[in-house]
Amino acid sequence: MDILQSLMSGFATSLTFSNILAALVGAGLGIVIGAIPGLGSVTGVALLLPLTFQMDPITGIIMLGAVYYGCMYGGSYSAIMLNIPGDAPAVVTALDGYPLSKKGQAGKALFTANISSFIGGTIGIVMLTFMGAALAKIGLLFGPAEVAALVILALCSIGWLLGDSPKKGLVSTFIGIMLSMVGIGLAFGQPRFTFDSMYLLNGISFIPLVIGMFGFSQVLEMMVNRVDAAGLMTKLSLRESLLDRSELRSIIPTSLRSGVLGNLVGILPGAGATTGSFLAYVLEKKVGRHGAEMGTGRIEGVAASEAGNNAAAAGSFAPLLSLGIPGSGTAAVLLGGLMMWGVQPGPMLFQNSPDFVWGLISSMYLGNVMAVLAALAIIPFLVKLLRVPPAFMIPVIAVVCVVGSYSVNNSMFDVWFMLGAGVIAFFMNVAKYPVAPLLLAFVLTPRLETSLRQALDISRGDPSIFFGSPIATTLLSITLLFFLYPLIAKLVRALVKKRQLAK
Amino acid sequence: MEVEQSSERESLSWLPALVTIGIVIMGLCWAAFGIFKYGIWVNNGPGGGFFAAVAGIGAAALGIYEFFFSPVSAKPIGGRSLWPAAAMALAILCTPLLGMVLSMSLFILLWILLVEKKSWKQSIFTGIGAGVALYLLFGLWLKVPFPQGMFLEMLQ
Structure with a gap:
């Protein structure tokens, strides 16, 4: 009851004309920034942080919260329409979003992304409202051993979940792990696989890699398969883009379970929205009714990924507010903003600055609603963009790839790297090696390496640390079950057949 | 053919x-x-x-x-599919001379004109339009410091 009263007082603080306007502007800007390849939510919030210096702290944080949500919505647009994920979590969205777009169902994919983002975001905020402090404590139960076990689970489910050939998916996963080794090693601080290049000391930059492997390789692919999008889109009206009742019924359960899982992953320090969206996708592929068809252009795939990453984004606020520990890169930038306004996040925040905290939480509801309204309003314009013929799309997308990869570090090296990655990804596609496992392994491996090293440092090299913790043991058991499942299923089928024959 | x-x-x-x-x-x-x-x-x-x-x-x-x-049957592709990479490499090589915005505008213009065989009007309109959009969005709003190129520096 106290929580509800506090939330209502938060709404009383946040629901003013200037705050609603700030949320709307923030959501719109966030969607635009999120949709531009190369600029994710971290960049979006960091870019707009100085704009909020002059504002009242509550208005400022409302605007930044809306920018954050807007970016999470916008990240999926370029993934769905152009196969260029706007940010890392959108890599998973592209797996089903782009095939849907190729089938002429870009409108449906965009609607699904928006609705499931809204559901995922709402689940995240509701859980933050009622269980914020408790969730943050659960997050603290995840030490290095538990995080390592979680990432092992995520990594082991990549290769054989994506692509027609599990062996090729596994090879791609290994390549992703190898590429993530480039740069200064996290455990020992030694440069690895840099080939004496100063550009590689900080490791391979993810955004140029993802733009090249998804976006530029797509440009090369378009030269081979010239599908005239105008032909596909002529039939596509806004009305046809809306989801019908059966489609809505199909994505709502997906969004709900993905939202809960994404939120739980989001509260873990360092796990982030990418892990959230990926694990939600894995869960849907395992338990969803259309799991087997995911990856070929199913709205459930888009829904799982988007609900997972938006819920994770909300989840990352729980440790930020309750413990002062940012759960993601964007949350770290927001932490800087909060400190700039003289607010010190941590266990005392709820007692010392209740107006601010509940104003912030209520503003997240506001930001989420504004973001979904702005996102839905934009769809007709986005769908029209897809009518542009390939003759114009090819050079324009190629230029977007170059500019997007340059703008990450303002480095021409990144541009050349993107170009090379694009050509290599195209060759890999020709040889039927899937690219998505490579990128997911690239993101997840550094977390695994750090956590594994920390866990074994704590136990002085004793691997029993993974079996002493119930959470780690459970996660490792699930991983083992994933591996053994096909074998067990085969055995059970054989036994059943034998019994039937005996009867 | x-x-x-x-x-x-x-x-x-x-x-x-x-x-x-x-x-x-x-x-x-x-x-x-x-x-x-x-x-x-x-x-x-x-x-x-x-x-x-x-x-x-x-x-x-x-x-x-x-x-x-596990012998692989390759997807049917032709050498033409690598043209965008080669053309873009040339455009990037021109960046120190012409700057990023001008190089990219020229890339779009020449691609549409020479490879896609569209009209001068369409090529120029798209090339200049994309260049202006790049400059406004990335250069002015997001303050991305694009390489200006020797050509523009000499003019300044």
Whole structure:
């Protein structure tokens, strides 16, 4: 009851004309920034942080919260329409979003992304409202051993979940792990696989890699398969883009379970929205009714990924507010903003600055609603963009790839790297090696390496640390079950057949 | 035209094998560096080369298997598919001279005109429009410091 009263007082603080306007502007800007390849939510919030210096702290944080949500919505647009994920979590969205777009169902994919983002975001905020402090404590139960076990689970489910050939998916996963080794090693601080290049000391930059492997390789692919999008889109009206009742019924359960899982992953320090969206996708592929068809252009795939990453984004606020520990890169930038306004996040925040905290939480509801309204309003314009013929799309997308990869570090090296990655990804596609496992392994491996090293440092090299913790043991058991499942299923089928024959 | 296309396809049919060989070589290099240079087990825990060695050996082993036991039928492609990469490489090489915005505008203009064989009007309109959009969005709003190029610097 106290929580509800506090939330209502938060709404009383946040629901003013200037705050609603700030949320709307923030959501719109966030969607635009999120949709531009190369600029994710971290960049979006960091870019707009100085704009909020002059504002009242509550208005400022409302605007930044809306920018954050807007970016999470916008990240999926370029993934769905152009196969260029706007940010890392959108890599998973592209797996089903782009095939849907190729089938002429870009409108449906965009609607699904928006609705499931809204559901995922709402689940995240509701859980933050009622269980914020408790969730943050659960997050603290995840030490290095538990995080390592979680990432092992995520990594082991990549290769054989994506692509027609599990062996090729596994090879791609290994390549992703190898590429993530480039740069200064996290455990020992030694440069690895840099080939004496100063550009590689900080490791391979993810955004140029993802733009090249998804976006530029797509440009090369378009030269081979010239599908005239105008032909596909002529039939596509806004009305046809809306989801019908059966489609809505199909994505709502997906969004709900993905939202809960994404939120739980989001509260873990360092796990982030990418892990959230990926694990939600894995869960849907395992338990969803259309799991087997995911990856070929199913709205459930888009829904799982988007609900997972938006819920994770909300989840990352729980440790930020309750413990002062940012759960993601964007949350770290927001932490800087909060400190700039003289607010010190941590266990005392709820007692010392209740107006601010509940104003912030209520503003997240506001930001989420504004973001979904702005996102839905934009769809007709986005769908029209897809009518542009390939003759114009090819050079324009190629230029977007170059500019997007340059703008990450303002480095021409990144541009050349993107170009090379694009050509290599195209060759890999020709040889039927899937690219998505490579990128997911690239993101997840550094977390695994750090956590594994920390866990074994704590136990002085004793691997029993993974079996002493119930959470780690459970996660490792699930991983083992994933591996053994096909074998067990085969055995059970054989036994059943034998019994039937005996009867 | 048919003959041309099929010969192009045949000429690139070796590509999957080449990709697999590249993966095997990369895997072996990573494994060797991981084991011998960075160490796989250091101070009671995984060394800097642990993951490189595991992934390298895995990739090389699976790559060898794919090469010998799983022949790949390549998707039909032609050399034309690499044109955007070659043209873009040229445009990037022009960046120190013309600057990023001008190089990219010219790339779009010339591509639409010469490769896509569209009209002058369409090419110029798209090239200049894209250049202005790039400048406004990235240069002015997001303050991305694009290389200006010697040409613009001389004019200034």
